[in-house]
Amino acid sequence: MLKNMGGKSKIENTFNLVDEPWIPIENKGYVSLRGIFKKPYPQALGGNPVQKTALLKLLLAICQSAYTPEDDEDWDAMGPDGLAKKVPPYLEELRDCFWLYGDKPFLQMPAIKKKILARKNAELTSGTKEAVAESNAQPKDIGPGYYPDLPSDNNTILTEGQISHKLSDAEKALFIVTLMNFAFGGKRVEKDLEPFTQGYSGKTVSAKSGPSIGNHWGYLHSFITGSDIINTLWLNMFTQEYIEDSSMFKYKKKVLPPWERMPLGEDCEQARKLRDSYMGRLVAMSRFVLLEGDGIYYAEGIQYLSHKNGWREPSMCVNENTGKLLWVDPHKKPWREISSLLSFLSAKDDKFTCEQLAYTLKRIKNKKMNIGIWSGGVKVRANSGDQSIKQDDDFVQSETRIVSSYLEGGFLTLEQNINRLEKLSDYLYKIVSRYCNELNLNAASYAKSAKELFWQLCERKYQKLVDISLHDKDGDAESIGKYFIHCVYTAYDKSCPHKTARQTQAWAHNYARVKNFYEKKENKAAVL
Incomplete structure (x- = not known):
């Protein structure tokens, strides 16, 4: 006006x-x-x-x-x-x-x-x-x-x-x-x-992307x-x-x-x-x-550098030894990266660091504060100099609630439990692929869908898993361990049709593999 x-x-x-x-x-x-x-x-x-x-x-x-x-x-x-x-x-x-x-x-x-x-x-x-x-x-x-x-x-x-x-x-x-x-x-x-x-x-003629999104997939940002x-x-x-x-x-x-x-x-x-x-x-x-x-x-x-030129933001998660970053992945919710986001708490040499999380948690580690670890971003792709959102690109975010004073002592347990879920996911992928190979189906498509369903089911009890890991509640560990076993069964059952005789035979054959996997003593113990 x-x-x-x-x-x-x-x-x-x-x-x-x-x-x-x-x-x-x-x-x-x-x-x-x-x-x-x-x-x-x-x-x-x-x-x-x-x-x-x-x-x-x-x-x-x-x-x-x-x-x-x-x-x-x-x-x-x-x-x-x-x-x-x-x-x-x-x-x-x-x-x-x-x-x-x-x-x-x-x-x-x-x-x-x-x-x-x-x-x-x-x-x-x-x-x-x-x-x-x-x-x-x-x-x-x-x-x-x-x-x-x-x-x-x-x-x-x-x-x-x-x-x-x-x-x-x-x-x-x-x-x-x-x-x-x-x-x-x-x-x-x-x-x-x-x-x-x-x-x-x-x-x-093609403008650089904003520094917080990056020029590749899309940076994952994390805050307390x-x-x-x-x-x-x-x-x-x-x-x-x-x-x-x-x-x-x-x-x-x-x-x-x-x-x-x-x-x-x-x-x-x-x-x-x-x-x-x-x-x-x-x-x-x-x-x-x-x-x-x-x-x-x-x-x-203003033109900014990218991560390839050493650009860093405190909210980015970077492995300083390899230069590897945590990117946004619509098929992998950020809570599954909690081990990497917090790996600065471990004694490993090869680990990620998110300065925003590390600095804040260091200041409050002796305070009994109920906080969250929030991560989010957007997946983008580049074509002929243009970034855009296409196909399965999307926004992602998740938040993990913790009590700050319990984190340092319970991180190892949390890391082990997340790794065990990854092990279950990988085994599910393997048995669904075997089912598909017996029926000459596209194994990659079916197995990928099964894994995605598994992680969707796991997400419902993820916060409970965090609480058990940090607070060492052995009594709850057994019940939630059974829940994650049920997630594998459910994902396998829903991803592998068993209506025809051939389907039923392949389904039963590989279902037995699932059962045998869990009957092994070391795998029962590895659930949680």
């Missing part, structure tokens, strides 16, 4: 993120930034796993900007309620930095309109038809909004959810926040724009969750001492967040600070954008 001010047009500030509800809360609707820090504190962030991660990062960036504890002692003394008191004054002081629309819109780059106009004039000068040049200068369609991406012009619409619709201001705000860290790589950015940093030559959002934020905050000691961040001094000081271009001083700092991990300006009407001007922003 424009207002005439003595012959000059001024954009009106509207929709302030401090005041307006736009943050999704699980089973509660939306709250404002101010509402996050009001009692009773909201319990958990809503949205899909990528939106949750982006929102948590943004809220952490706001908390760290309001107050970064000097060391662990300072962090502990502050506590969750202390944090909740420190942030609101910061939001009030910087309220004018949180307008979604206006002269300085939140996490947006108004200068992009000048670049678009310059390109349009250049096209007209070169002989491009006026209608074509005008069409190229229009903002792009945002799409459904739940993916941090713009729709491709030739997308095949398969479901109603893929149809673009007019987004509310709350949905646009969430889209902008998610986009900064998780933008899909591809060619849907504005083309032939002059770089914002004069002489910058790092861009191609508390009893409510304020506890979660407090648990995951870093101290200045930790930031300075970490090898993850090249720039270790305090960096103004982008809502206080936006970068002027791809390689200006502020851009380099955001690229190399902890603040840049929390709010990465990977796209330079501007909301316009129901659309968006959309250009590639």
Whole structure:
């Protein structure tokens, strides 16, 4: 909206993120930034796993900007309620930095309109038809909004959810926040724009993906969750001492967040600070954008390294010896990776480390706190320079609830029990494959479906398995062990048809293998 001010047009500030509800809360609707820090504190962030991660990062960036504890002692003394008191004054002081629309819109780059106009004039000068040049200068369609991406012009619409619709201001705000860290790589950015940093030559026709999503399958991110959002934020905050000691961040001094000081271009001083700092991990300006009407001007922003070049985020799980990462896998829920996520607790040399989990758990290991280990992300694939969601790609997330003081002593038992479930799963795959081979069926397809069903059944009692492993409840171990045996029987029975005579013969033959497997003493003992 424009207002005439003595012959000059001024954009009106509207929709302030401090005041307006736009943050999704699980089973509660939306709250404002101010509402996050009001009692009773909201319990958990809503949205899909990528939106949750982006929102948590943004809220952490706001908390760290309001107050970064000097060391662990300072962090502990502050506590969750202390944090909740420190942030609101910061939001009030910087309220004018949180307008979604206006002269300085939140996490947006108004200068992009000048670049678009310059390109349009250049096209007209070169002989491009006026209608074509005008069409190229229009903002792009945002799409459904739940993916941090713009729709491709030739997308095949398969479901109603893929149809673009007019987004509310709350949905646009969430889209902008998610986009900064998780933008899909591809060619849907504005083309032939002059770089914002004069002489910058790092861009191609295909924009790099946001640093939090990666350029391969999709990074798996993990955080500690508390009893409510304020506890979660407090648990995951870093101290200045930790930031300075970490090898993850090249720039270790305090960096103004982008809502206080936006970068002027791809390689200006502020851009380099955001690229190399902890603040840049929390709010990465990977796209330079501007909301316009129901659309968006959309250009590639700061370019970040990938994991292949040494990029690390605290919430990523990395094996520093091999460089291997934990990726998102829709066929393997994150709870099945709990042994890897927590392997820093073991004495093994070859182990994964998630800095976000390791640092937080170290600080609270002597506190009897009921916490969660949450992991999530989205599986993507790349084709001809574009990242997209196709076929069986999907969002994944899971949470494991533990008592922090029990974890260190019970981790070995938990790791052994998860490994035993993997052993059962592998054996199930083997016997279903044998059944299929006897009938000349596609063994891989049947066995894969059987394993997926097995793990779906196991998930129902997974939290119970965690509790038994950490609390050493021998009496419950026997009953849950029988349940997991039943999961193997059920998955085999439902995955292997036995209606015809030949099917029944093959089914019975391999069912006997299952029975013999469990009658062996060592396998009975290995259930739990």
